[in-house]
Amino acid sequence: MTDIADRPDRMPRAEKALLALLESRRSTAVGLIGEPGPSEAELRRMLAYACRAPDHGALEPWRFIVIEGGARRRASERLSECYAAENATMEPAKRAKFMAIMARVFCAAPVVVIVVSRPDRNAKIPVFEQELSAGAVCMNLLTAAHAIGFSANWVTGFAAYSAGAREVLGIAAGEKIAGVIHIGTALEKPAERKRPDLDAITTRWSDKSA
Numbered sequence: 609m610t611d612i613a614d615r616p617d618r619m620p621r622a623e624k625a626l627l628a629l630l631e632s633r634r635s636t637a638v639g640l641i642g643e644p645g646p647s648e649a650e651l652r653r654m655l656a657y658a659c660r661a662p663d664h665g666a667l668e669p670w671r672f673i674v675i676e677g678g679a680r681r682r683a684s685e686r687l688s689e690c691y692a693a694e695n696a697t698m699e700p701a702k703r704a705k706f707m708a709i710m711a712r713v714f715c716a717a718p719v720v721v722i723v724v725s726r727p728d729r730n731a732k733i734p735v736f737e738q739e740l741s742a743g744a745v746c747m748n749l750l751t752a753a754h755a756i757g758f759s760a761n762w763v764t765g766f767a768a769y770s771a772g773a774r775e776v777l778g779i780a781a782g783e784k785i786a787g788v789i790h791i792g793t794a795l796e797k798p799a800e801r802k803r804p805d806l807d808a809i810t811t812r813w814s815d816k817s818a
């Protein structure tokens with residue numbers, strides 16, 4: 609197969625720039641994402657790009673919850689209270705340690721976007737496909753943040769899976785948190801990480817019955 613790099617003349621400059629962006633994107637550890645964050649207009653653009661995810665049946669099976677400013681501290685403190693209530697029998701020192709971590713869980717990055725999957729269970733489109741679409745929204749949001757000049761990280765954790773946290777964040781029955789996306793500026797540039805061995809994960813189908 610001819611590599612696209614073998615025929616750079618065929619690739620418009622904008623496409624080269626896009627590939628360079630995809631190649632250079634890396635998640636930054638949440639604790640290493642700081643100010644500045646996106647402006648309101650930049651965040652709006654990111655969310656608009658995120659919504660351009662494939663969506664079988666155009667069901668829009670996702671929505672956003674933005675946590676920014678003072679709401680980050682307040683939401684974190686509420687999650688810390690949930691953590692304490694849900695781990696009442698935990699060894700006290702360990703519980704206090706995790707409560708302290710939880711009390712700042714949304715406080716590092718200037719903006720946190722929760723991508724909520726809200727599949728329509730009465731639609732003909734399988735719920736799995738609708739949930740995949742929410743994952744695609746998360747990925748688009750990471751790419752858009754990077755393209756606009758910010759760093760981000762897609763995480764889940766206690767916020768996504770605790771019943772109490774779901775209630776605090778306003779996640780309805782039938783909804784799931786697909787991603788908690790922290791967005792801001794990297795305080796340290798992350799090193800590249802090991803990437804999959806393409807040959808180990810790729811096969812070519814051939815008709816064995818022929």
Ligand SMILES: Cc1cc2nc3c(=O)[nH]c(=O)nc-3n(C[C@H](O)[C@H](O)[C@H](O)COP(=O)(O)O)c2cc1C
Nearest residue numbers: 633634635636761762763764765766786787798801
């Ligand atoms: C659905 C989903 C949930 C994730 N949750 C966490 C998490 O809770 N904590 C974490 O450290 N990384 C989590 N990750 C991994 C990071 O988002 C990120 O992919 C990883 O650090 C690799 O970095 P890269 O984006 O630079 O390849 C999650 C990834 C996905 C797709």
